[in-house]
Amino acid sequence: MAAARVLARGVRLGSYSIGRSRSLIFNTVQGRGIAACIDPSIGLTDEQKDFQKVAFDFAANEMAPHMAEWDLKEIFPVEAMRKAAQLGFGGIYVNPDVGGSGLSRLDTSIIFEALSTGCVSTTAYISIHNMCAWMIDTFGNNEQREKFCPDLCAMQKFASYCLTEPGSGSDAASLLTSATLQGDHYILNGSKAFISGGGDTDVYVVMCRTGGKGPKGISCLVVEKGTPGLSFGKKEKKVGWNSQPTRAVIFEDCAVPVINRLGAEGEGFSIAMKGLNGGRINIASCSLGAAHASVLLARDHMCVRKQFGETLSNSQFLQFKLAEMATKLVASRLLVRQAAVALQEGRPEAVSLCSMAKLFVTDECFSICNQALQIHGGYGYLKDYAVQQYVRDIRVHQILEGTNEVMRMIIARSLLTES
Template sequence: MRLGIDKVAWTLLCYARIASHGLTDEQKEFQKVAFDFAANEMAPHMAEWDQKEIFPVETMRKAAQLGFGGIYVQPDVGGSGLSRLDTSVIFEALSTGCVSTTAYISIHNMCAWMIDTFGNNEQREKYCPDLCAMEKFASYCLTEPGSGSDAASLLTTAQCNGDHYILNGSKAFISGGGDTDVYVVMCRTGGKGPKGISCLVVEKGTPGLSFGKKEQKVGWNSQPTRAVIFEDCAVPVSNRLGEEGQGFNIAMKGLNGGRINIASCSLGAAHASLLLAREHLLVRKQFGETLSNNQYLQFRLAEMATKLVASRLMVREAAKALQEGRSDAVSLCSMAKLFATDECFSVSYNNNRIFSLNKDTSYLYSMCTDLQPGSSNVWWLWLP
């Protein structure tokens, strides 16, 4: 006997859709706000943003009015002061509207958190309020033409000259590059290796700071990507986060949360893709009946819903571990990033392959989550 979709895949699909399972009432409330914002302010414009390469500044500022510009930044400088789990819930919901834009918002949040966490009070008060309101936007500058995964080998130098550092070098594939206002830059102030790296905040308009041409990408076009170039760029010593030599540690701590953030974006892509698949199954007819009665498609949908739910559980557990400062947090963040981005890309890609969902571009965006922040292949190095 063939079981209908309500008996087989429907149960799993509904569970996959009920992303609020296990959340507190407060978490459910801001999750709903994020879902509504994604549906009303992002999804209707996603295709246009991508096709016309629009960086949706005003839409992101509307998101900031809801508290999404500094989600895990402390409230005394304008942040929302929420947890890593709260943040994951929000980014998954926002990504159902536009993965590319949400991924940039997640990078912006990471930069704001780095300044909030490692900056002194003067730096926090100078930068964080505008970043949390998204009156100014931030970019994370670690990757270089010759040092991607091997970040500790970066070559951009910062030589101290009185009360300024003189920066020379370049950063590659910087999200928001050229359009953003604040650049959190890892540079070499000392010898070789991670202990020679420091972290500087560089403002747009600083003499010696310039940008390459906008990169041509397959999707992911609502966030511009450019090289960031430093040519005798003088940056005040007072713009250094932490002490000299602490930059690599600061960068890695930022990326721990970045892995959870980008994995959450992949959840949103798969979530949106499954919603489209459900609609398609219920209305598309072949051989005299709707596709929802096709047993093969029931099983495939059940498989994809299972992948989404498993990914979500893994990401949320890693988010809790990071928030609690557990010793296994780095490994769990790496595992969650590896698993969720791979499995959620599989969901989005197979939905398109099986159902020919011409409205679904989530597989293009999910493809990019494998590379941010850093290639998934490299995260194996952080596993036990």
């Protein structure tokens, strides 16, 4: 039923005309010319294939034609994202009773992979927004769910996740932003760094310290834009992810109602980590889309570019490189989908698998995109060619949602404690 609802919303956007904007893969995602061995629809149900096609179509027609402009002019594409929300992509794994699509983690991964072929940066923000909406839906009470989730799912309002601080990145449990209880309000003081959407979004899911040191002293508050004492730093200049603004979020005697706390005091760190487990799958899925597009771009370039009297496709060295790229892509996709199913089913190995997926997939997909740029030679370094934007946009995936070094720590800890 949830998939049918997504598809029904998609029909209202009308039929799409498929173009060749910036040599992207839009002809192949319609089923023409895609190599069967890397087909992202392999193993999916008919329903999953249907909403995957909706996502690919949306990426091809509503995102990719604007991808370069959004990047160059640093445009936060609000209207495009609201069109995506009409397809059910504003609250993909949020419950339907508050406006969500009620899809699974695997379904979500499929959608984000498809969308990111059109614009990684925008899709990555949509994934963060979805994570915030899910956190409110999952850990909020009925009043909180009904207040925030419908507008978030429709993307009439946008959300940001606020965990990282200037002095606490990988060591998230050492955060210093404080929330002191005064009557029926918490008084927040401190700042958050590198916040996607910061300043342009409406709802901030904030981890703050209400108790002593360590993770058990952390709580989670929902702070609404316009709250006195809430302000923002300058817009950061970034290598990639330019279609979403990044700013510091600053709290100076910011009074937040107690009724905006998610869960009980001291549960904030647990809520944050549970959100990140899904976020790691989401961001790995965005890397998959970039890598999938880059493999096809590299293949197409090899078939037309001539050097030494013949096309690059006749070079066995480059044939082997392309084969390695395709193999890494498929292996990455399988790992992401296994982790997504484990998380959906609440299996004990889910945290480790999410960390493995984030580690392996973001590393390997960056390697794929970087190799695709190399195959393009000097052309790959020009902003007229999409491959360089995929490289820039997914480089940060190895850093955020927990650095890949932290992913290694989580995986190793799991292995050693089970020995």
